Amino acid sequence: MNGPSLSPPRSSTLRATIFVVLLLAGTSIFSLPASAQQLSFLQAKGTHMVNASGKEVVLRGFNVGGWLLQESYILQTDSLNCQWRIKQGLLRTMLEAQMEEFYRQYRANFITKADIDFIAKQGFNCVRLPFHYDLFLTAAQRKARTQAMLSPKNVDGYVQQLSTWYDQNQLFTDPKSLDGFRFIDDVLKWCAANKLYVILDLHAAPGGQGTDRNINDNFVPLDLWKRHDAKGRLIYQDVTVRLWEKLSARYKSDPRVAMYDLINEPHNLNVANGMSADNQELRSLYSRLINAVRAQNDKHLLLLEGNGYGNEYTNLTPDKLTIQDKSNLAYNAHRYWCPNTPETADPNPNQINLLHNLAAFRDQWQVPVWVGETGENSNEWFVAAVQGLNAQNIGWCHWTLKRVDGPTSLLRVKPYGSILTPEGRAALLRNVQYTNCVPNRDVIAALTQPATFQAPFVAHSIPGTIQAADYDLGRAGVAYYDDFSAKIDYRDNTPWNQGGAYRNDGVDIEVNTDSPQKKYVVGHLSADEWLKYTVKVAAVGPYTLQMRVRKGAAPGQLNLQLDGHAIASVPVGQAVTAGEWITVTVKTPPLPLGQHQLMLLVKQPVDQINWLRFEPAAATSAGGQ
Template structure:
């Protein structure tokens, strides 16, 4: 993607891009060439040209043929051969729609407000140039290759409808970003949209629109890795709810409420038009797994002047299904319920006003809820709990799929994957990357402020794949068996062991923490008090103390422990030093064990000003080999930066240094 310099898009030959239209042209060319192998001389020039074109397209043809169109069969998603396909993958959010919390621009709270802030110091042309660079670097083929390398088989691609406007049309939207609280500016934009709609000037020049070019690009990258793509309209025209991050609306719920001067729900008309254009382009494309019509409609309720039974959502979904099916497109279509994608009253298959109810898939977004397979919601149409998901699938004989899940601890991730996999329910983790994010697949280093030239330059640099840090503990939680425990780092004795480099694995296996997962959305307390470095229940703080790796384990409660896989390379008794502090009023006591046998005990007295200090104790004789070292909290209060083991021939008494 970094090579893209113009709206015309990259070369299919150079970049391996293989839009759906090339697939069918390639098949036609190959067929024509074989059938006309004995053609007359006057036709040989045309034949040679067609053969050259076939060779040009052949790499993409091979990629596209790896995947087959998916369809619904009862409660399963199956491929063209009838084999069940369980889609498990990652969301590629924050790219084709910027969400403030992913970029650490929370005070701006939406892409439109980010753009408005940028437009205070940039021209429209400079803004477009920045976003072209951002889209060229934030996600590239290297990111998609990395997703595939972890064993996933799909990506969900959230996008903003404004990518399917021309750049000239986006200038009208910029005017509202400059004056977001001006009703006249909003109304002027709506009337421009209505005019473009009536004059058939929306989404018509696919070759020149950023949205189609970017979708084609992602489809090519994914096909090269045998990954399916879910096309997700994440920011619908007008906004599907009240959350600015995902709606990027100027007025909340305008998708459901805004009428133009002709009395039309113009944003809905535009949404239908967009999906008609998408269906026209991709209707035969096997790389597309599903169309996700509208992400997370929410607050569509009586409190906001709408119905209390999802009637408005039913009407729009029915229009969208009919529009796509009317083009002969039989792709799976993913429906998202009210309340951030989960509640389906009046949206079940029997309630939709459609003739063709085939290939429907029902979505859930699972955040901050129990993974207990026995937990149920009394509303059978609220399906984010595991039991409700399975029951809904069985009752309506439709596939269900978790389009988003995450934003929690590794313990919760592992439990969610275990529960969903047990039911053969696919899922897609949120999110691929985020700034200073411990829950994502990739972590982007801090960059400053997006509103400054230096900050923007750093963001473009730091968000590139080769600058990101893989969150290996997150990957392990999503891909390893529930009982697995694996080293986070290679640790040897003698040597220094940083406290935060404890093993990867679930609570009770790699560590024990009293609060390791969030299962109540109303409970805001983080599972990791510092939300730093790792994504477990173990609390971690940033430190600048000597010889530190920058982090320390903190807020340790009595009975908590962490395990380390270590290799003892030299047998003998050791001096164990620990870099600690104690902000409590009473002494803290930590026990160190090797394979369950106590090898030393550390007492950390309270220190004025909570200064870091080093305490040292002798150990018992440690045998050579691979062992489990455990730090156990007998009495709370201490923070630990590191443990250091040095061979010692003389006893060491405990004391501060």
Template sequence: MKKRDVLSRRGPLYCWLLPVLLLVVLWSSGLAQAQKMSLLRAQGGKIVDAGGQEIVLRGFNVGGWLLQESYILKTDTLDSQARIRGGLLRTMSDQELEDFYARYRASFVTKADIDFVAAQGFNCVRLPFHYDLFLTREQRVARNNVSRRPRDPRTVEAYVQSLTRWYDQNQLFTDPQNLDGFRLIDQVLSWCAANNLYVILDLHAAPGGQGFDRNINDNFVPLDLWKRKDSKGRLIYQDITVRLWEKLAARYQHDPRVAMYDFINEPHKVNVENGLSNDNAEINVLYSRLINAVRAQGDQHLLLLEGNGYGNEYTNLTPDKLRIKDRRNLVYNAHRYWCPNDPKAADPNPNQINLLANLAAFRDKWQVPVWVGETGENSNEWFAGAVQGLNAQKIGWCHWNLKRVEGVTSLLRVRHYGSILTPEGRTALLRNIQFKECVPNRDVIAALTSPATARTPFATLRIPGTIHATDYDMGRNGVAYHDAYAERIDYRKEAPTNNGSICRNDGIDIQRVADQPSNGFAISDMAAGEWINYTVSVAKPEAYLLQARVKNDAAAPARLTVRLDDKEVGSLTVTPDPAAAWTTVSVSTAVLPAGQHTLQLYVEQPGASVSWLQFTPSSTTPTTQGGQ
């Protein structure tokens, strides 16, 4: 007899109970894993476990999953999740949209992704989410109506009226077993606990929107969290935010798998220029309400506060200024992007804490833990300097981000898929975001986890053989390579450290090439005095013919020196070519000693781009790759 026949003969009650029992088993398993972890707490400027052991939380953000950000998906012109949904709704029904997002959420992050994060040695995951995941699917239809007509203020007002009605009738966030948000959090907690990873719950898109940037907070009207009042004069979005955290605390208050509650991600432009105060008064009021609401339930989780100005500025938000009775277990956040890693660099405002010196000083003055909830979007050189500086101060951090379409700064790279607005593009997207389809950015992982002086091979390189120019070693600027502009330390200077922003994430500039049979990339824009190291294995002592695939579109000849363990073995001159055509130049080397060595490509005179180097024994007729 077929299994489905057995089930049908046991009746509908059994068929209904089976999935419920399965959920109970999974929930019990998650709780069993949770018992191996302990609720974290603050002890002075440290985060400690139940036994008083200091825990420094270092991990990854899983952004772009439970809140889509356009640049992560390469849909920049759409600008936000609401506008992506609005574009999709031109050709989809509400139900079809829900079905697509269910498949997207089921694919973007899975247990395999979390297992991979843990395998790299990290111990936490920050989970950015959108508040609309805690609405019912029927309630999200009202939000979809605004996405369809975002420029019509009447649709926004109608949505606010709906939220107000649901709030007053206690119809918001009341069914944890069936709401997507709770289900997804439970799933992540289970995956993370199996790997002894803590989870930080991050309300990334708060009701109404906490700033101007729609990518970050998916607002319809900027700063509505701080400004929008309902017909009764209430700051209704703030009331809804408090209720959401009350519901989250009610469900997770005793769950040690949760490290922290991150109340609101990156408030920004909450200032007098936008009709608000100049001292974060509005943020103080809401944070005080949130802290009191969570503590009223007996929840003692760590509470992460984010300052104004994208999470960094804490005027009027220090522990003594908050209107709360219980000041235990507060943690102060910084988001570090495009700023110096010099430990001596300091901001004159002691409440602006994204610089290393200010972070440590704020922690020591107020005796509260500090934590960098986001850091990234830079070069590997900057990553290494940042994490080494933070690690030296025992300040935890969370890299941004796990995945990004064609991203060189993320842990995993998602292949291009086309347009999310076409059926073919969506099919490709749902395939490409799966863990098995993603490409690990090994150089990013190395930058985040290796010692300052580490240099490791990016690829296995042998002589005789072909060395692709982009297969240089992994390591810091001055160790694996030298480039004059290898990190971005001024947010006002937007020039990319890698001019092509492709392939690798160092200061080395890389361009795509169609020249065959290359690996599709070449190093370019090399200045005089710059160099690149390769770890190579020479099979036997022998003289070689060195060929290089190069081009030069500069006005003067370029000259490259090739060294083996600091001894020059060849010099290559690349003549100018206005057509910038690829050509092959060659030189004979002296006898190269057998064994492992460092091969260095040094720029004597700039102008050349290099696709590959090929070493052929002098006794062998060379096979030229690519033609003259």
């Protein structure tokens, strides 16, 4: 098949150790298969995606969201809500030309070949490229859209201008001079060098495909489906069809493109919003788009996204679409905050974000299915989702590559301040560059390793100090146990990491207020929670164990085991004053030489745990940090 299928390797101590060493070095044990394969056109064969040789290709990769369409939460500008409102805020203190120059620099810095190389080194075989339709407008046309952005009264004028450009064939006509085509061409080149497929994703469609401005950057909700021009045409739909005609004309013979994702996450197309109850509007536009692409003799896979953020397909199944060519269709699911158990099902067979419904829909309609977005959850959820999808041989694409201070992304962008200040923008332009981002190694392990994987997060030696938050890599029940470790109901906003810091597991990690170094502590503890650490004992003998803890409202009890054998019981008295930190000291029996598993077990919770320190019994010091 083309590129690695990313099937999980067999677990062993040696392989786990190699993985961590290579990961820390910025490389991966998964990179060889991708570099050894060549790309060819993908097509649908029954429920499979296959290459030109008829071999199945399972696409597993990453979205590069936040780049060609800024989403507020990715940049931590949530109060601004969407890209056009960010621009509106910028224009209060700068000229339009200055704003455009900032965006030119932002797009030049956010994703480069180095980012794509990094994705490939982790063993993935595809990139989904979300983009905004306005990148395919000329500078003058984008200026007109900016005027509509500045005042609601200007929207009608912009719509009329679109109509005129449409009638005069002035939309999307010069690929060499339009930013959108240039960005696609760059990504195709970078990905081809790494043998990665690309999925072209119209993420912000003309007029907006739903009510969520953050996703589709629309001026008026659902205008794609409702807005008529002076001639009575659904002009935004006409423009959308024209855009895909131009994209198809340019890329129809390009095997580097795996699929066209025609419209990202249409949502809230319903009676409450003055539309049909059964996707008639979406059915009509998809039929137009498919026919327009196929009219150019373009055989690419066409990815459909259902109503309800990409998941509900009533009247969108192949038999319901008014198209002549029903070949090479693929169906999408976006999986967020839902159960990963294979038996859990939705009573609506056309709602396919649950694993059971996704596989059943695929088998009933004999079409490939693909999870175009998944993520925004804990590592524990990631592992379960990946294992469930891999077991069904269903491909997936993680959302997303980069986020500002984002624990769920592959790369973490350092905080930068405010995008509305010169200092904040300068910091943002620096921080988004690949060399300045920090890999989330726990996320990488969750997405690429088997469910039983466990490996050191950092190297721990005895004698020495172990930070409580530096427990091993691995899922809940393997490297740690926490009483809440994944979000499986979109209505439940309980954080899986209640401190929200450092790592993306169910363990609750907070910024340390005890030490001037401002490292991290484990808190929000409950009875029977535990953490495991791979440790190397350098010298045989008894040790003095010191633990730095913050007392709770009731007495606490912490136990330590080495390879399942008890080595220490650490009683902690209740707090007399709030926030009281103490260093507790106990003795251990002689510890054996070599590598071992150390478990910290909470029998009765304390408020927080900072660190554990082992010193040879004869050399114990009385001090603590």
